[in-house]
Amino acid sequence: MRFLPVCAVFLALGAVQAFGAAADGKAVFDAKCKMCHKADGAGMPAMKMRALGSAEVQAKSDADLKKDIIAGNGKMKAVAISEAQATDVVAFIRTLKK
Numbered sequence: 001m002r003f004l005p006v007c008a009v010f011l012a013l014g015a016v017q018a019f020g021a022a023a024d025g026k027a028v029f030d031a032k033c034k035m036c037h038k039a040d041g042a043g044m045p046a047m048k049m050r051a052l053g054s055a056e057v058q059a060k061s062d063a064d065l066k067k068d069i070i071a072g073n074g075k076m077k078a079v080a081i082s083e084a085q086a087t088d089v090v091a092f093i094r095t096l097k098k
């Protein structure tokens, strides 16, 4: 039964990586998104935007969220961040899920 401990190590590494991406994503979010979307992703009512933690936004795929961010979406202009930063920020948006 050498298999189980090996699995546990991989699971632990995976968890650390996922956490790392979300933590990096929070830094990007704080710098580039928080002024409009607010720390908890609730957004500003005056701008009529959906909360990033809402079921509607969370239902979008990672690829769609990245596209919204890099290419812009409706009233939101494209945000100048790298592909890797967009991946991290999407990981952070997933942590906002209600």
Ligand code: HEC
Binding pocket: 028, 029, 032, 033, 034, 035, 036, 037, 047, 048, 049, 050, 056, 057, 065, 068, 069, 073, 074, 075, 076, 077, 079, 081, 089
């Ligand atoms: C200048 C203000 C502003 C900034 C900065 C901004 N956003 Fe937005 N964002 C908006 C507005 C307004 C909308 C709603 C657009 C619409 O529905 O027409 C939006 C929509 C979105 C959506 C789509 C939500 C939906 O309803 O499907 C995502 C995802 C998103 N923003 C993520 C981000 C991320 C991540 C960043 C930072 C990299 C960011 N935004 C920076 C204003 C902003």
